[in-house]
Amino acid sequence: MTVQSNVIFADLEKKRFQYGSNLAIYTETLVDGRLLVCGFQDNGITIYELSDLKDKSSFDLVVDGESLYFGWELEDFVTQEDEIGNVHGTLTLKNSIKPILLKITTSCCGFGFFKRSMVIKNLSDDEMIGLTSMTPLKSCIWNITDNLADNLRDYSISPYSVGRFKDLYWSHEGNFDWQDIPLNTGVFFQSTFGMSGHSSPFFILRNNLNGGYFVCQMGWSSNWKMAFFADYFNDGRLPMKVNLNLEIMPVTPAPARLIAPGEAIETPVVHFGMSHTDLDTAIQSLHLHLRKSVLRQVGDGLQPVIYNQAGYMQPGFKQPQMSEEGLKREADIAEAIGAELLMVDAGWYGKNGQEGTDWGNTTGDWFPADGLPNDLFPVFEYARSKGLKVGLWVEAETAGSKSKLAEEHPDWFLHKYDSKFDRVLDLAKPQVKAFVESEIVRLIEKYELDMFRLDYNSSSNDGGFNEQDGRYENTHWKQVEAIYEIFERVGRRFPNLQLENCASGGGRTDVGMVSRFTTTWVSDWFKMPRTVRILNGMSMALPPEYINRSTGIESSYAGNLDTQLHVIIMAHPTLFGITPSLEQANPAIKAVTRKYIEIYKNFIRTFHRTATVYHHTPVIPGADGSGWAALEYVSEDRKKAVAAVFRLMNVEENVYTLKFRGLNKKASYHVKVEPEGSEFMLHGYALSRDGLEIKLDTALTSQLIMLTETE
Incomplete structure (x- = not known):
């Protein structure tokens, strides 16, 4: 059994700080006003001080167009241990160029993993500052010199590779692949839709010469970029060397955030770890870290089997519209196949007086549709009488063009270049943020929900802008802050509530968003064979019990039924559209479905939460x-x-x-x-x-x- 040890050694005189997580050791030093990466070891052996790197900054911060990776003075360094055994070191730096205080907390979390968070505070009494950009983690790893010429052989050999999800588009989530990092050539990946997906700010670096893996994730639910450069130094003299430089950062037009006098803001949290074993162990260590220190669970942590009402009752697909009678039929089906929670999906709201509900254009009006004259109370009461829990789909961050909310508050939407984004509410505005949170709380309390599903089916791309004291601030940073704060408060207020993160399928699968929820809809694609690849890839970045996989009418036309059910019970299973009604159900499909649901509940789920x-x-x-x-x-x-x-x-x-x-x-x-x-x-x-x-x-x-x- 591996002994997990978390230790921090700080030499304040030399301004050198060393963080240990199991056998991973990360070292930094403050030299000439710059916080530098000294080294990163994966074998537990502390490097000599004379071997420290002296030219690689560990972060970058640009304020009002000026780079502030230098000019820092040591103010303080404190350590503390939390209740789960993680050791945190907080380094406080003050800048001599700009009135800024920077608190950098590096947490040793065990399993070879670290967590890095920062707080930027404006020390000015009267001057607002603008955050142009920031890189919370830059590093340099695997400084290779020994027999380099012989081991590289020629420039066609890449000493390092990066593994990442190579597709950025909806329905192709989890497509993991390796890409070589050529010598002296930069490689970068990024998202552009205003969300962290449909890829994820997650990567694995592999040392192809000396072995070892470096795993990294950033908790940021908007646009991001990760970049790598294999710096091969060869001037004809010995020793030759090759370092791997990396950085991961949020991306937004400047200013990303206006910071008022005396205000402090938090930057995206980065999780990173190193090991020198195999890929399985590297991924398992990530899962252990996430389960212990990052991800949220409710009660015993057992994930309920969900039956999603959408399927044979889905607006916009020429299916029967939502009704009390129809929803009760769905509850009957859910009970018959062994599901545990009935989820009422899109289309339950919006009094637009039309035949059926135009679900995408009536979001924002969170009141029952015309087809539900008695509201959802009879449906939920009926479901509970059958032993089912209940959940509700809400796209709280949007308002459709046919909604009363859009008509009454056109100024509540994202605006850019004198025009507004369709549907996307601007949570950077305090009154909009307050309204969205109040609606979420109202619905949870009104229906006494067991699960709240948050969807987000919009792409804000590079965001909008708001004027503040004569300056224009991009909306992305505050939008992310708002949704994080809302669900932190919701989670505390309703500690037994299951929260499902469903952003247009896999639009927000970063650990920042996932950590505030109990399960995540990682993709809207459920058809074979791609659904298998989605499960396979996404279960690298996230433990499988947090990954929602589904099957039903939309996915049933390829692959046999057993295979479709094998996929979902290896994840957090959801079913939909198994049959239009119990009367029309094929007995065989009921039997096969129930068999695998029982296998999930009575076998897989008994160890899923801690599975290797x-x-x-x-x-x-x-x-x-x-x-x-x-x-x-x-x-x-x-x-x-x-x-x-x-x-x-x-x-x-x-x-x-x-x-x-x-x-x-x-x-x-x-x-x-x-x-x-x-x-x-x-x-x-x-x-x-x-x-x-x-x-x-x-x-x-x-x-x-x-x-x-x-x-």
Whole structure:
């Protein structure tokens, strides 16, 4: 068992600060008014002071167009330990150029991970300052010199690679792939839609020469950029060297934030860690860190199986419109298949007097639609009588063009270049922020909700601008601040409330947003085979119990039913549109669906919250997903495990050999395979060394393997 140790050593005389998280050590020093990266080790051995790097800044801050990575004076350094064992070091710096105080907190969180947060305070008595840009984390890692010429061989060899989600667009979330970082050539990735997705500010760096991984995420729910540069120094003399420089930052037009006299603002939080083992361990360490120190859970943390009303009752798709009778039929279906929560989705609101509800154009008017004359109370009462919890979909940050809110408050929308964004409310305005929060609280209390689903189906791109004391401030920074603050307060006010983050599918899957919710809708795409790749990739950035995967009428036209259900029970399962009504239900679909829901509730969910995840196929190529995919989850005590093996498209061989990675090799396991239902006993060593041969002779099929240690 690995001993987790968090330690901080500070030499105030030399202004040198060293942070330790398990075997990862991160060192900084304040030299000539600059806070510099000295080194980053992954083996627990402290570097000599004479080996410190002396030219790499650990952050950048630009205020009113002036770069302030220099001019800093040490004011204070304090440490404290929190109730979960994390050790925090807060370095306070004062700038000699601008009236700014900077508090930098570096937290040692265990598992080789650190958390970095900053507070910028305007010390002026009467002058507002404008934040042009800021980079909360810059670093330089893997300073390679030994036998470099021989090991590189030539310029075609890339010493470093970056793994990231390479697609930025809706429905292609989680498409993980590696890209080499060429020598002396910069590589960067960014988002542009005004959200953190449909990619995510998450990356993994790999040292291709000396080994090791560096994993990083930024909690920021708007545009971002991450950049890398492999600096190869070779002037014909020895020693040659190559460093990997990295930075991750929020991106917004300037000024990103106007800071009033005496005001202090927080910058995006960055989580980063280093290890020198394998990719599985690097991802598992991230999951351990997120579960322990970042992500929110309610009660026992068990995720409820959701039945989403949208499916055969979905406005805009020529389906029956929402009604009390129809919603009660959905509750009947939910109970029959073993779901635990009925979610009422878009279309329940908006008194527009039309046939049906124009759900996208009536957001903002959060009152029951004409088709629900008795409100939602009878529906929720009926669902609860069947043992179901209830949830409600709300797109609280928007107001549709046909809403009364849009008519009464045209000034509440984002504005840019003398025109307004359609639908997007400007939460940078205090009165709009207050209204949105009050509506969220009102709906939770009115219906006594068990789950609140927040959606956001708009792209604000580079945001809008608001005039303040003769200057124009971009809206993105305050928009993010507002939504974070709202849901921090909502979470405290309703500690037993499940909160679902659903931003146009996977529009906001960064840890800043996810940490304030209990589950996240990582994509709106549920069709095979791409849904498998979405689960596979997103379960790198986030633990799988926080990842919502769904199946139903819209996804049912490719792949067999067992396979679709295998995907969702490896995540947080949601079902929709299983049948128009119980009377019309195919008995087989009810039986198969209920079987897998019971497997989730009675087997997978018993260890899902702490499962160790193994990605046997981290990269799944192709437009939608080609080859084989395999995921393995193992309980903390290694007494239980589940694995799913999927045959996707363009597969040449009919057999995949799954060699388990997380089992106790000394133990024996009872093995059950679905859908074939076979059961047998095998030793952990054989399952790990020889594996199981999974034979699937047609595309879009799968097998689910469940293991339980025998006495």
